[in-house]
Amino acid sequence: MTEPAKAMTGKAANALELRDLSVAYRVGGRNRAVLRNLNLTIGQGEAYGLVGESGCGKSTVALSVVRYLPRNGSITGGAIALDGQDVMKLDAEALRRARAESVSMVYQDPGKALNPSIRIGRQLTEIFELASVSGQAAEDRAIAMLNRVRISDPVSVMQRYPHQLSGGMQQRVAIAMALANDPSMLILDEPTTGLDATVEAEVLDLIGQLRQELSASILFISHNLAVVSKMCDRVGVLYAGMLVEEGPTQAVFNDPRHPYTVALLRCLPRGGQRKDQGRLDTIPGFLPGIGADIKGCAFADRCVLATERCRTEPPPLYELGDDRGRRLSRCHYHEQAQSLPRATPSNVAAPARQAASPAVLRVEGLNKTYASHGHPLRAVKDVSVSLRPGETLGLVGESGSGKTTFARLLLGLVPPDEGGMIELEGKQLAPRLESRSDDQVKAMQIVFQNPDSALNRSHSIRHIIGRALKRLAGLSGAALQARLDDLVRSVRLTERHLALKPRQLSGGLKQRVAIARAFAGEPRIVVCDEPTSALDVSVQAAILNLLADLQSKEDVSYIFISHDLAVVRYLSDQIAVLYLGRIMEIGPSEDVFAGPHHPYTEALLSAVPKLDQSETVRIRLDGEIPSATNPPSGCVFHTRCPRKIGPICETQEPPLSEAKPGHAIRCHIPYEELERLQKKAVEPEPA
Amino acid sequence: MSTTDSSAGIPAPPPNDTNRRGPLAEVFFSLLRSGTFLTGLAIVTFWVACALFGEHFAPYDPLADDIINALAPPSAEHWFGTDQIGRDVFSRVIVGSRDILTVAPLATLLATIAGTALGLFTGYFRGIVDDVISRILEAFMAIPVVIVALLAIVALGTSKTTVIVVIGLSFAPIIARTVRSAVLAERELDYVAAAQLRHESALHTMFVEILPNVIPPILVETTVRLGYAIFAVATLSFMGFGIQPPSPDWGLSISSNYGMIGGGFWWTVLFDALAIASLVIGVNLAADGVHGAFND
Numbered sequence A: 001m002t003e004p005a006k007a008m009t010g011k012a013a014n015a016l017e018l019r020d021l022s023v024a025y026r027v028g029g030r031n032r033a034v035l036r037n038l039n040l041t042i043g044q045g046e047a048y049g050l051v052g053e054s055g056c057g058k059s060t061v062a063l064s065v066v067r068y069l070p071r072n073g074s075i076t077g078g079a080i081a082l083d084g085q086d087v088m089k090l091d092a093e094a095l096r097r098a099r100a101e102s103v104s105m106v107y108q109d110p111g112k113a114l115n116p117s118i119r120i121g122r123q124l125t126e127i128f129e130l131a132s133v134s135g136q137a138a139e140d141r142a143i144a145m146l147n148r149v150r151i152s153d154p155v156s157v158m159q160r161y162p163h164q165l166s167g168g169m170q171q172r173v174a175i176a177m178a179l180a181n182d183p184s185m186l187i188l189d190e191p192t193t194g195l196d197a198t199v200e201a202e203v204l205d206l207i208g209q210l211r212q213e214l215s216a217s218i219l220f221i222s223h224n225l226a227v228v229s230k231m232c233d234r235v236g237v238l239y240a241g242m243l244v245e246e247g248p249t250q251a252v253f254n255d256p257r258h259p260y261t262v263a264l265l266r267c268l269p270r271g272g273q274r275k276d277q278g279r280l281d282t283i284p285g286f287l288p289g290i291g292a293d294i295k296g297c298a299f300a301d302r303c304v305l306a307t308e309r310c311r312t313e314p315p316p317l318y319e320l321g322d323d324r325g326r327r328l329s330r331c332h333y334h335e336q337a338q339s340l341p342r343a344t345p346s347n348v349a350a351p352a353r354q355a356a357s358p359a360v361l362r363v364e365g366l367n368k369t370y371a372s373h374g375h376p377l378r379a380v381k382d383v384s385v386s387l388r389p390g391e392t393l394g395l396v397g398e399s400g401s402g403k404t405t406f407a408r409l410l411l412g413l414v415p416p417d418e419g420g421m422i423e424l425e426g427k428q429l430a431p432r433l434e435s436r437s438d439d440q441v442k443a444m445q446i447v448f449q450n451p452d453s454a455l456n457r458s459h460s461i462r463h464i465i466g467r468a469l470k471r472l473a474g475l476s477g478a479a480l481q482a483r484l485d486d487l488v489r490s491v492r493l494t495e496r497h498l499a500l501k502p503r504q505l506s507g508g509l510k511q512r513v514a515i516a517r518a519f520a521g522e523p524r525i526v527v528c529d530e531p532t533s534a535l536d537v538s539v540q541a542a543i544l545n546l547l548a549d550l551q552s553k554e555d556v557s558y559i560f561i562s563h564d565l566a567v568v569r570y571l572s573d574q575i576a577v578l579y580l581g582r583i584m585e586i587g588p589s590e591d592v593f594a595g596p597h598h599p600y601t602e603a604l605l606s607a608v609p610k611l612d613q614s615e616t617v618r619i620r621l622d623g624e625i626p627s628a629t630n631p632p633s634g635c636v637f638h639t640r641c642p643r644k645i646g647p648i649c650e651t652q653e654p655p656l657s658e659a660k661p662g663h664a665i666r667c668h669i670p671y672e673e674l675e676r677l678q679k680k681a682v683e684p685e686p687a
Numbered sequence B: 001m002s003t004t005d006s007s008a009g010i011p012a013p014p015p016n017d018t019n020r021r022g023p024l025a026e027v028f029f030s031l032l033r034s035g036t037f038l039t040g041l042a043i044v045t046f047w048v049a050c051a052l053f054g055e056h057f058a059p060y061d062p063l064a065d066d067i068i069n070a071l072a073p074p075s076a077e078h079w080f081g082t083d084q085i086g087r088d089v090f091s092r093v094i095v096g097s098r099d100i101l102t103v104a105p106l107a108t109l110l111a112t113i114a115g116t117a118l119g120l121f122t123g124y125f126r127g128i129v130d131d132v133i134s135r136i137l138e139a140f141m142a143i144p145v146v147i148v149a150l151l152a153i154v155a156l157g158t159s160k161t162t163v164i165v166v167i168g169l170s171f172a173p174i175i176a177r178t179v180r181s182a183v184l185a186e187r188e189l190d191y192v193a194a195a196q197l198r199h200e201s202a203l204h205t206m207f208v209e210i211l212p213n214v215i216p217p218i219l220v221e222t223t224v225r226l227g228y229a230i231f232a233v234a235t236l237s238f239m240g241f242g243i244q245p246p247s248p249d250w251g252l253s254i255s256s257n258y259g260m261i262g263g264g265f266w267w268t269v270l271f272d273a274l275a276i277a278s279l280v281i282g283v284n285l286a287a288d289g290v291h292g293a294f295n296d
Helices: A002-010 A058-065 A092-101 A120-130 A135-148 A154-158 A167-179 A197-213 A225-231 A249-254 A259-267 A308-312 A334-339 A403-411 A438-443 A461-472 A477-490 A495-499 A507-518 A537-554 A565-571 A589-594 A599-607 A647-651 A671-682 B023-032 B035-057 B089-095 B097-125 B127-142 B145-156 B160-187 B190-196 B202-239 B250-263 B267-294
Strands: A016-027 A030-042 A047-051 A073-082 A103-106 A185-189 A217-222 A234-239 A242-248 A318-320 A327-329 A361-372 A375-387 A392-396 A421-424 A444-447 A525-529 A557-561 A574-579 A582-588 A656-660 A663-666
Touching: A016 A058, A030 A047, A030 A058, A030 A073, A030 A217, A030 A242, A047 A058, A047 A225, A058 A073, A058 A185, A058 A217, A103 A167, A120 A135, A120 A154, A120 A167, A135 A154, A135 A167, A167 A197, A197 A225, A197 A599, A217 A225, A225 A249, A234 A249, A234 A259, A242 A249, A242 A259, A259 A334, A259 A537, A361 A403, A375 A403, A375 A574, A375 A582, A392 A403, A392 A565, A403 A444, A403 A525, A403 A557, A438 A444, A444 A507, A461 A477, A461 A495, A461 A507, A477 A495, A477 A507, A507 A537, A537 A557, A537 A565, A557 A565, A565 A589, A574 A589, A574 A599, A582 A589, A582 A599, A582 A656, B023 B267, B035 B089, B035 B097, B035 B267, B089 B097, B089 B267, B097 B127, B097 B160, B097 B202, B097 B250, B097 B267, B127 B160, B145 B160, B145 B202, B160 B202, B190 B202, B202 B250, B202 B267, B250 B267
Parallel strands: A047 A217, A047 A234, A103 A185, A185 A217, A392 A557, A392 A574, A444 A525, A525 A557
Antiparallel strands: A016 A030, A016 A073, A234 A242, A242 A327, A318 A327, A361 A375, A361 A421, A574 A582, A582 A663, A656 A663
């Protein structure tokens, strides 16, 4: 019955309109404002991106639209209109219908959005049954939906359970479910955040294609500016529950008019920036806590440009004259926003690099085979690397490529297979941690990906760092105190933080504690396992700067694991690209990025969404990463390789052959040929 | 609050009221808001007060017999009537919690300590240590408490200590199992790997690193076990293996009077039975509250 109604009002009304929306969460007996008088309009068929750091209220917007707020959340003012229909006035039944028929949401973690004990087919047909289509008809439509989200062999996928699908496939199914009732509004809340780069690229392509087929308007929520810039027509920047800037995506990102947007963009390592060329900019301070009393501009405390006026007079949303479309900025001095001085000086003292210092770490033919249900699973196969003092080796690859296993082998947390060799400063290391000497143990430390797991939540920061100093540096008493103060200062924590427990610190501060702990025993090598993947970009920039500073000061070497190529590029001198436990390409950072690349590296590089949208030829990988228990014959990449040359790829594993001094590629295609192919690809092809 | 450190631009953590209290304080405050817990606590406190101060307000000496008034029904003088040798049932119920409230908590404490140690070892070392100890514990759990008690009493004689040891050791495997599963989960966390990367001893890792993080499930399991321990002590006393006469213990009283029910002298048994039931319910309500507070 809503169809005719929708058709009648649909043309005139905006798909979504938030007017002066205020939302508060009740915490500790007090209502704390999360969204403050938010105004936002999404036109029919428009894709609107909402960006901001964690805690700024992005997800609250998504939840408010369908009134899914948690029990302690309430809408304290304003109005929400979906297709011109006031959501606040809907009764329970009408709300249920709106959720069933006109709005769909896709969340970050598809594993949680799907019911683990019900087959995919059943979960999909259920939606059609709600719309009174049943039996074979529902099944046919479910298959059609799966086809629509480009799932090959949908009939067999229908029979599977969610855990039998990869993350990318699960997210496609979640998108298929969201699209099943042909919603007029699609809310995507960080839909690609947990996915690998190549899979993310696929899902984004899919969403882009679907946009053209469907009429749905999209609210796209993400912390990833590049993803938003790729997907959205207009973008809004959210800060402390307020829109601080809004406008056409390209205009906002290329010509930001609010100091926060300016600062956020500067935090990203861009254009191949490297640690020896300068430090990243950061945003000092923190987002105001929820419910904070904001007198003037919410960003004033962190803004170098702020004046007395900013602290006392809340800026309105100034409308900017711009021929690219309507633009808004909540800054008194929006015309000066781009002259925002850097918060962190860029200049670095270039370290005098001793060219011929001997390798601090040499790894030769390292293997690790796990037994998985009786089958051997080769997590790391025949990996050899070497690392000089003060240098960084970046390890890149998708999940399941063996990056973390390799790190654990080095550290001795898991013993490698017989035969490989790990040599630290010329001395061979025992395979197991227990058999290594205290000196060897303290020489190699790690900063884990997730500080919540890495820091003991029962211990104070003082205990965590102090214990490391006691065990690794062998200090006690006053000497320990002195060194503790030193160390804490060098990771830019303060005395005040020492008495706190990890849960009382933000993610970035926790990661600093983890870094301090790793540096306690003056290590030679620190393994950094995705240390910034859980952090916001401004915090990431500060951590990357810190790591770069510590490296140039202490001459420590890093093994830096990350899926974020820009981050790896910023910090690394050498890069190794891993696929199914094998090194596919290894070489000096600049060579690996400049190319010619291994076809896999090429695909990884092209999968990264770029802020400036300079159109490059995209290389898309088909299918899934094969299982490591049953790797493809020949070159393990041949099943997905866009440059496969023939049967030789399926039968014979190519050697890792050195193309240029230090730069080796595991591919049957000769180096010169790769160079020619990839140069051609860069040139624009006729449409 | 916007105090910025001049040192390097890392300001103080943002004020966050929800984070101000520690996790245990958080649990404490949520317990104070839990009706279930407070009800249970009130019942238990009542019986503890009776055990401590009952003799001062009991109208009669709980041990004094009065053969002439034997088996008198409830009346104004004897609210709960008298038993077969004329002792005042009301007075006996009031002080009857004394033994059970020392034996059951001590047994639970023993079970918690032994169970926690076993759980830490099996969960931390895994592999063969875990396999062997876990199978032994499972075998132990398969034997009914009563049979273990019977054997122990034959070997050690009847005493409160025997009851404590028997119940403590029979409950230890159950607590060990809970602790083990919590430790298995903790062990996977990176702080344990970080401890290994400092060459910490296994004991340090188990007791200093892991133990503080598995306290919540241990507390929950302990309160639940306390309810069962009270029940077990009452059962053993009823069967004659537990607390011995002339203690006015509830289980013991029921045991010596239940033959009277057939004659219509229900008051000799009913009030003791209600007392046991109320104490067990009280402890279980408190346990439910603790469980809820930790799992919110």
